[in-house]
Amino acid sequence: MKKTFKRVALFIVVVASLYGVGRLGIVTYDSYKFVEREPYMLMQTQNSITIKWQTPQEEIGKINYSLLSGNLEKSLAEKAPTKKHSLSISNLHECANYKYSVESKSLKIDNNERSFQTLCKNQNAQKLWVIGDSGEHGKNQEGVYNQMLKYIDHDFNSLSMWILLGDNAYRSGTQKQFNQSLFEPYHELVKRFVPWAVIGNHDARRWAFYDIWNFPKNAESGGIPSGHDEYYAIDDGNLHIVMMDNQTVDLSKDGDMAKWLKKDLQANTKPWTIVVFHTPPYSDGSHKSDSDSNSGGRMKYMRENFVPIFDEFGVDLVLSGHSHGYERSKLMINHLGKSDSFDITKNVLQDNKSCYTKPLERTKDSGTIYLVTGSSSKLDHATLKHPAMPFSFQKLGSVILEVTPSTLSSKFLTIDGIIADEFMITKNNTKCENEK
Numbered sequence: 481m482k483k484t485f486k487r488v489a490l491f492i493v494v495v496a497s498l499y500g501v502g503r504l505g506i507v508t509y510d511s512y513k514f515v516e517r518e519p520y521m522l523m524q525t526q527n528s529i530t531i532k533w534q535t536p537q538e539e540i541g542k543i544n545y546s547l548l549s550g551n552l553e554k555s556l557a558e559k560a561p562t563k564k565h566s567l568s569i570s571n572l573h574e575c576a577n578y579k580y581s582v583e584s585k586s587l588k589i590d591n592n593e594r595s596f597q598t599l600c601k602n603q604n605a606q607k608l609w610v611i612g613d614s615g616e617h618g619k620n621q622e623g624v625y626n627q628m629l630k631y632i633d634h635d636f637n638s639l640s641m642w643i644l645l646g647d648n649a650y651r652s653g654t655q656k657q658f659n660q661s662l663f664e665p666y667h668e669l670v671k672r673f674v675p676w677a678v679i680g681n682h683d684a685r686r687w688a689f690y691d692i693w694n695f696p697k698n699a700e701s702g703g704i705p706s707g708h709d710e711y712y713a714i715d716d717g718n719l720h721i722v723m724m725d726n727q728t729v730d731l732s733k734d735g736d737m738a739k740w741l742k743k744d745l746q747a748n749t750k751p752w753t754i755v756v757f758h759t760p761p762y763s764d765g766s767h768k769s770d771s772d773s774n775s776g777g778r779m780k781y782m783r784e785n786f787v788p789i790f791d792e793f794g795v796d797l798v799l800s801g802h803s804h805g806y807e808r809s810k811l812m813i814n815h816l817g818k819s820d821s822f823d824i825t826k827n828v829l830q831d832n833k834s835c836y837t838k839p840l841e842r843t844k845d846s847g848t849i850y851l852v853t854g855s856s857s858k859l860d861h862a863t864l865k866h867p868a869m870p871f872s873f874q875k876l877g878s879v880i881l882e883v884t885p886s887t888l889s890s891k892f893l894t895i896d897g898i899i900a901d902e903f904m905i906t907k908n909n910t911k912c913e914n915e916k
């Protein structure tokens with residue numbers, strides 16, 4: 481009996497090891513493997529944009545472009561043949577709509593309705609689509625995406641920006657997985673919008689993320705220069721958006737990212753400030769922020785070292801993913817400990833369900849709303865009992881943000897087309913009345 485048990489155990493160990501080695505081999509191969517990739521955009525600024533693509537043959541690529549009303553009369557060609565193409569168009573008008581097409585001999589490119597907008601100094605209204613942990617291709621991802629398309633009435637012109645909160649390509653962020661999980665399923669969005677993405681822990685298992693993207697580390701898109709692809713800011717219309725890698729970067733109080741963040745927020749003059757990173761400070765979803773060891777302690781570090789900075793500069797909204805569900809706080813400050821130290825009388829500034837007000841000027845301790853949306857392609861088991869995050873749903877979905885100079889509204893749009901949660905922050909002296 482003992483002998484049989486030993487044999488079975490040995491068999492299981494051998495099979496598991498072979499499976500592990502096999503998977504590692506495939507994932508490593510897929511990481512190195514050169515993939516073809518249709519054109520996508522990055523480094524969007526007020527007067528320029530970069531377009532990258534990858535072809536099976538070395539060749540000279542070309543971009544044709546014009547203002548939306550034009551006839552693709554301008555063009556730009558590469559100087560030397562390559563498989564990994566990158567062309568930057570400069571001297572564009574601020575806040576203007578352009579169309580473009582890409583020519584490359586060895587790759588079939590869908591040039592139908594390719595367009596982009598340069599970043600804007602001012603805008604009356606902006607609509608953003610926010611997805612988190614969206615990188616598992618399939619029915620869930622497709623369903624969440626389709627509900628957004630329905631919400632905007634398939635009118636891409638009504639959308640201003642697309643933000644991805646990390647874990648953009650399961651399971652390991654290989655080149656092949658980024659094609660399968662991002663570039664192919666969101667093809668129509670990729671033709672029209674920059675995928676502004678932060679890295680997640682799954683993306684960071686391999687090295688494709690920072691090969692696919694270049695980020696505006698010299699403040700090309702706004703903010704102050706960070707000198708690092710891992711953190712930077714985007715100024716667009718009413719928004720100052722800070723994008724941070726909290727996966728591979730030093731998260732200490734006096735680390736380079738924290739120091740840069742303080743300087744950047746100090747210099748910010750936009751009416752609304754949103755900070756984006758993958759691993760949240762508060763969650764009782766599939767990841768527990770009360771565990772110091774969960775996710776390498778990154779939830780604790782964000783809470784202890786970065787929440788005080790968000791408080792100091794009155795950051796309006798913090799967006800994260802990682803836990804595969806939806807969780808949202810009230811307008812809150814100064815909660816640096818575990819959930820049992822949360823005190824509604826001290827940490828919640830406005831004990832309302834969906835209406836919050838803040839001063840127009842940037843004000844210390846004016847409160848932040850923390851939002852986790854990590855269910856844009858998968859759901860995990862969760863208890864959702866974090867007292868700081870009372871509006872929580874274990875549902876697949878995504879977030880739509882609508883922003884004007886004096887209002888910011890957020891809706892959690894589920895895969896069933898239901899708005900399961902919504903709130904608005906106003907900065908026009910309108911008080912919330914009779915709201916609990």
Ligand SMILES: [Fe+2]
Pocket residue numbers: 613646647680681682758801802803
């Ligand atoms: Fe994650």
